[in-house]
Amino acid sequence: MLLGAGQRIVFIGDSITDCGRRDHAAPYGDGYMGLVRAFVDARHPQLGLTWVNRGIGGDTVRDLAARWEADAVAERPDWLCVMVGINDIWRGFSPGREAEAVPIDEYERTLRALLRRAVTTTGCRLVLADPFLIEADVDEPQRAETDRYAAVVAAVAKDFDAVHVATQAAFDRVLAHSPSSRWADDRVHPGLPGHAVIADAFLAAIGA
Template identity: 35%
Template sequence: MPFQKNDVILFQGDSITDCGRNYDDTSSLGTGYALMAAARLGQKYPEKNLTFINRGISGNRAVDLQERWDKDCLELKPTWVSIYIGINDTWRYYDSGQETTAAEFEASYRDLIERTKKSLEAKLVLVEPFVLPVPEDRKGWRQDLDPKIHVVRELAREYGALLVPLDGLFAAASMKAEPAFWAGDGVHPSPAGHALIAEAWMTTVGAIS
């Protein structure tokens, strides 16, 4: 049983985490994997009185998380911190020429982890970014994204964080149904894609087997 009574679970990230949440409602979880995981875990562990918070913001990169980490993470005093960031660090390079090197991405990500460890006794869950080959040009993104996926894996190892290995899971899922079934633009998950993320997240933290 991974959770303690009154645990506070924070989901942080970009549009995949945000997923249409209402910014005026601090308890809004959006309609994606954060809501799905919260619903399932609340139903499974009602006696634990778990609190779920979503602070994903569409379009964010790792540097954007750095800027708002005090307010949108540390001050919330979560006991679990789930970080899912990286695809926009690649996307901005291809749509507007704003490059984030793997070294820059690692420095930003490491800063988030260090600040969290310094301020909180929180368990860390790192969710690696993924991309699927739809449309065709997404295949070219691999060159930029793969080193960032490796950064997330290395940081998880180094800091003893839990790792949600999404890139491989989505690749495997796209053998069962075409990639667009899981993410129409190769990035933003369908409802089925969000369910895949939620299940992978819960499996990683040990809430389901």
């Protein structure tokens, strides 16, 4: 298990991380982050970990940049878990919102700058999760674009010696046996079983 006693673990990202943490499911949300916390605490109660959810629905990497100091750096994490990119891609496939999409070069440049700032300032370790689309057809345009952004995250994770959570691969495993609709109504926002797929990938990545 990579997490150590008394450590502070901060999650930041979009609606997949948020998952009601600011209202009905405060403070952890009822998605993958809450599941990861629940299982790690249950299996390792002696560690006395502190968990923080700073996901906000609708965020792109630009939005993370605007709140990075307050919601990432100022939290002084020992581990910072970042999942962002779904909206950066999805907006390009949403009529009338194409201008809100974040080009892949800007996405990578911004993500690297944010992570460098966090690591340099706090000394935190990183967990980076891929953006995903719950779609089995790798040639479908949005899925193909998502795979390009996921490859960026994998490369960034390697460069930062971060733990990499291959969420798209986790969904591909279950999609080999079931339709996308079993996991999400819109291929983006998972139900509880879909969040369990993500949480399972997180737990495996951190050795929990």
